[in-house]
Amino acid sequence: MIEMQDVWKEYPNGTQALNGISVHIQKGEFVYIVGPSGAGKSTFIKLMYREERPTRGHIFINGFNIEKLKDRKIPLLRRTIGVVFQDFKLLPKLTAAENVAFALEVIGAPPKYIRKRVREVLEQVGLEEKMSMYPHQLSGGEQQRVAVARSLANNPAVLIADEPTGNLDPETSWDVMRLFQRINDLGTTIVMATHNREIVNTMRKRVIAIENGVIVRDEEKGYYGYDD
């Protein structure tokens, strides 16, 4: 499902962000990516949805060979991946429902299906009553749940999250994590980069630790393992 073979990433300014990463993540897994600041976690995440390209190595995601993927085919890859960010990245002039609908409009889904699916995913995240609110009228946790609903709209096989609780207080972070657990229970693979020690140590999932661009630890039911 997700396979990286000896993946290296050097940014154009010469920074070596990843130095030979090999990893295999199976369908339905829930994986935390941990490590110190600057270790390469976001780069690892960005390679998966082809925001960045590897300098060297092979990446296969949901049946796509990232190396061979033509730019015009990137949208096909991204339909199979939902992405959630620390800063939510909602469109401020659109309501919650419109933000979710947008993800379906860009792929040309029929309006009737869009209406049904928007309601479904907003119900899934418990926000059906706030469908018509604009992002600034929602709390941080609610905005993140809209972003999660948007990421689920296309029924992705994989949900990738980069520091999704980074802007949320502890209680709200747990709401979002319970939501992730439910999504994972329904079969979606989850890969989440995080600095949240409490969540990693409580939920006990697979933990992959990256330091200086290499995997230094990969444990089933692992721990966070850093003091920051």
Ligand SMILES: Nc1ncnc2c1ncn2[C@@H]1O[C@H](COP(=O)(O)OP(=O)(O)OP(=O)(O)O)[C@@H](O)[C@H]1O
């Ligand atoms: N676009 C870029 N151009 C040049 N260097 C970059 C770029 N993006 C990241 N880097 C560098 O690559 C290295 C890895 O960065 P990355 O963002 O992947 O780390 P991270 O583990 O996600 O860090 P954090 O926990 O602080 O988010 C760092 O040295 C960073 O400065």
